[in-house]
Amino acid sequence: MRVLIADDDQLSARSVARVLGARGFRCEAVADGEAALEVAAQTRPDVLLLDVHMAPIGGSEVLARLQGDHRTALLPVICVTGDKRPQTVMELLSAGADDYVTKPFDVDELQARILVATRRRLLLGGVSPLTGLPGNVLLTRDVQERLDRRETFGFLHVDLDDFKPFNDRYGYVRGDAVIRGLAAALLEAADASESQRMMLGHIGGDDFGIVTAPDVAVALAEDVVARFDRIAPGFHDPEDVDRGAIAVRDRRGDEHEYGLISVSIGVTIWTPEHPRTTEAVADAAAEVKRLAKSRPGSQVALDRRRPGASG
Numbered sequence: 001m002r003v004l005i006a007d008d009d010q011l012s013a014r015s016v017a018r019v020l021g022a023r024g025f026r027c028e029a030v031a032d033g034e035a036a037l038e039v040a041a042q043t044r045p046d047v048l049l050l051d052v053h054m055a056p057i058g059g060s061e062v063l064a065r066l067q068g069d070h071r072t073a074l075l076p077v078i079c080v081t082g083d084k085r086p087q088t089v090m091e092l093l094s095a096g097a098d099d100y101v102t103k104p105f106d107v108d109e110l111q112a113r114i115l116v117a118t119r120r121r122l123l124l125g126g127v128s129p130l131t132g133l134p135g136n137v138l139l140t141r142d143v144q145e146r147l148d149r150r151e152t153f154g155f156l157h158v159d160l161d162d163f164k165p166f167n168d169r170y171g172y173v174r175g176d177a178v179i180r181g182l183a184a185a186l187l188e189a190a191d192a193s194e195s196q197r198m199m200l201g202h203i204g205g206d207d208f209g210i211v212t213a214p215d216v217a218v219a220l221a222e223d224v225v226a227r228f229d230r231i232a233p234g235f236h237d238p239e240d241v242d243r244g245a246i247a248v249r250d251r252r253g254d255e256h257e258y259g260l261i262s263v264s265i266g267v268t269i270w271t272p273e274h275p276r277t278t279e280a281v282a283d284a285a286a287e288v289k290r291l292a293k294s295r296p297g298s299q300v301a302l303d304r305r306r307p308g309a310s311g
Contacts (some may be wrong), residue, residue, distance in 0.1 A: 005029040006036035007051040034056040041071040048077045063096040070200040073169040076117040128202035131183035139201025150272040154217025157266045157285035165248045165258040185227040214269045221265040221300040255257035268303040
C-alpha cells in the first residue's frame with residue numbers, strides 16, 4: 001500500500017515513513033500542501049496522511065482541492081493534528097477527511113486507521129468495481145455543489161453505441177473490456193486537458209459523466225472520441241473489422257447488422273440562468289446525447305439552446 005505523507009516537519013515525516021515502511025507500507029513524504037496536491041494527482045497513492053497546519057495552504061483547502069480533482073476525489077485522507085478540540089475534528093471531517101489522529105499518535109493505531117479508511121472508501125465511496133471511477137452518487141454531488149455555487153460548467157454524458165448487440169455478439173467479458181477501455185480513454189483525455197478541476201463518474205452500465213470547465217468541454221469530448229476510436233477496432237474479431245460491421249441474430253433467428261462499437265457524447269453548458277437541479281442537468285445532457293446517437297459512428301453533440309428554451 002502506497003502512503004503519501006504531507007508534513008512541513010520533515011524530521012517527523014521521515015520518522016513516520018520509516019516506521020510505516022518497516023510494516024510493509026511504501027511511503028513518500030512532501031513538505032507542503034501544494035506538493036501534496038501535485039504528487040497525489042501524479043502518483044495516485046492509496047492514502048494521504050495530511051498535517052493540517054502547514055503553510056501556505058492549510059488542511060481544509062487541501063481537502064477541498066483534492067475533492068475537486070477527478071484524479072484525487074476518491075483518495076482516503078487521514079488528518080494529523082495536535083489540536084484535540086471537538087470543533088477542529090468536526091471541521092476536518094466535514095471538509096472531507098476520512099479520519100484523523102492526534103499527535104503524538106500510536107503507530108498501531110495509525111496503521112489500523114489507514115487500513116480502515118482505505119477499506120471504508122472502497123465499500124462506501126461509490127467506486128465502480130469495474131472501472132475504478134467514482135459512481136453516480138459522487139458525480140451528482142459534484143454537480144449539486146457547482147449549482148449551489150452558481151458556477152458555469154460543462155457536463156458531458158458519454159454512452160457507448162449499440163452496446164447490447166456487441167455483448168450479444170462477443171459476450172459480457174469482452175463487453176466489460178470495452179467499458180474499461182472507454183474509462184481509460186476518459187482518464188487519458190482528462191489528464192491531457194487544460195482543466196484540472198474536473199470530475200469523472202461511471203453512472204452505470206455503459207454510461208459515464210464528466211463535469212468540467214465550460215471552455216474545454218467540447219474539446220474534451222472530441223478528444224475522448226478520438227482516443228476511443230483508436231482502440232475500438234481491437235475489441236472486434238478481424239473479420240468484423242474488415243466488414244466494418246457485426247452480425248447479430250435476434251430471438252427469432254433473424255440477422256441484423258450493426259456498426260463497430262462507437263461512442264456518443266452529449267455536451268451541455270450549464271449557467272446560473274439554468275434550472276438549479278441535478279435532474280435538469282442530467283436530462284439536458286441525455287437529450288443532446290440522443291441527438292449524437294442518431295448519427296452514425298462516434299459523435300459529439302452540443303446543446304445550443306438558451307436557458308428556458310424548450311426541446
